[in-house]
Amino acid sequence: MKIVLAMSGGVDSACAGLILRRAGHQVTGVTMLIDGFPPSPAMDAGVKECCSKLGIEHHYIDVSEKFRNEVVLPAAHAYASGLTPNPCSLCNPAIKFGELLKFTASVKGDLLATGHYVRQVFRDGKVFLRRGADRGKDQSYFLALLEEGMAEKVIFPLGELTKPVVRAVASDFGFKFHKSEESEELCFVPPGVNAGDELFRRAGLEPRPGRIIFRGKTVGRHQGIHRVTLGQRQGLGVALGVPAFVKNIDGVRHTVELETDTATLMRDEFFLVRRENSPMPEPGEYEIQIRYRSRPVKCALEEVSSGLYRVRTEKSLRAVTPGQIGALYRGDELCGGGIITLGDDL
Numbered sequence: 001m002k003i004v005l006a007m008s009g010g011v012d013s014a015c016a017g018l019i020l021r022r023a024g025h026q027v028t029g030v031t032m033l034i035d036g037f038p039p040s041p042a043m044d045a046g047v048k049e050c051c052s053k054l055g056i057e058h059h060y061i062d063v064s065e066k067f068r069n070e071v072v073l074p075a076a077h078a079y080a081s082g083l084t085p086n087p088c089s090l091c092n093p094a095i096k097f098g099e100l101l102k103f104t105a106s107v108k109g110d111l112l113a114t115g116h117y118v119r120q121v122f123r124d125g126k127v128f129l130r131r132g133a134d135r136g137k138d139q140s141y142f143l144a145l146l147e148e149g150m151a152e153k154v155i156f157p158l159g160e161l162t163k164p165v166v167r168a169v170a171s172d173f174g175f176k177f178h179k180s181e182e183s184e185e186l187c188f189v190p191p192g193v194n195a196g197d198e199l200f201r202r203a204g205l206e207p208r209p210g211r212i213i214f215r216g217k218t219v220g221r222h223q224g225i226h227r228v229t230l231g232q233r234q235g236l237g238v239a240l241g242v243p244a245f246v247k248n249i250d251g252v253r254h255t256v257e258l259e260t261d262t263a264t265l266m267r268d269e270f271f272l273v274r275r276e277n278s279p280m281p282e283p284g285e286y287e288i289q290i291r292y293r294s295r296p297v298k299c300a301l302e303e304v305s306s307g308l309y310r311v312r313t314e315k316s317l318r319a320v321t322p323g324q325i326g327a328l329y330r331g332d333e334l335c336g337g338g339i340i341t342l343g344d345d346l
Contacts, residue, residue, distance in 0.1 A: 001025050002110050003110060006031075007058065020113060021056070031060050059103070066099065083251070084323045115158055119132055119156065119159035129146075133161065148279050196224070210255050225255075231246060244258040245265065247259035262318070270310075272301075273340075285298065286300075288313065322342055
């Protein structure tokens with residue numbers, strides 16, 4: 001088969017390419033440029049070295065304009081309105097899979113391959129996604145908003161492997177990577193830079209300072225609501241003498257409200273907004289994961305109106321955050337997901 005491999009110059013995509021080549025597939029590498037040409041010297045060197053060792057051709061595609069319109073601008077404006085968006089979950093359906101699947105079709109490729117730690121299930125003529133075998137690296141959460149049918153055109157060579165095995169396979173072949181090169185931060189945010197700040201910079205938005213409020217009184221100033229998130233305790237620059245966390249972010253008044261009573265941050269009911277073309281399962285019993293590293297909890301899903309779903313969880317969750325992704329599972333199988341809203345403005 002002719003398979004197009006999404007490449008970053010890192011160990012995961014390199015190992016995925018090695019697995020595909022050993023399986024006898026014809027592999028073509030492709031790397032997306034979100035900041036236009038030319039690629040960074042470090043990325044270019046890494047990609048070229050991988051392709052040379054694998055004996056495959058490689059292409060760059062410029063997706064910078066669509067990345068700005070489909071990821072940067074929506075995420076920046078979400079931050080500006082008091083939400084905490086998940087840029088990766090916006091990027092995957094629109095850019096990482098959307099644009100790469102278009103490229104795959106343009107070169108007459110049979111499938112697109114990525115280095116995600118995700119598995120697939122084939123049932124009733126359809127493809128469903130499952131958590132990766134390495135639960136510590138599982139990335140299915142970020143794919144909850146993939147459009148209908150996308151999973152059928154993609155393969156994940158690393159889905160059944162653990163990260164130590166991937167590193168060992170790559171090392172045995174002669175690839176040289178350092179653990180310090182890896183990062184779980186957003187790919188477009190430089191180390192040590194606040195994600196909201198970077199999105200504002202890219203979107204051309206100016207930060208708007210405002211008041212920090214505790215029980216009706218102003219206790220400090222913030223440098224922009226894009227720098228804080230619900231439940232945050234550190235880095236607020238306010239000393240109340242007791243631990244305090246962000247209870248509410250007002251995107252209209254640009255104020256941040258603090259609280260010390262943790263019970264006010266607990267919630268067992270909220271809503272999911274379905275994104276256009278993204279699947280949502282039938283109403284019923286599921287498990288929901290409300291952030292990448294959180295544990296899934298049992299919930300009941302109910303459709304309230306077209307594209308709007310109520311979630312009731314078996315136990316209360318801390319800091320259910322508007323703008324984040326709620327991913328729905330049954331066991332290891334990803335069933336769909338939506339964008340979290342608390343329903344206060346419904």
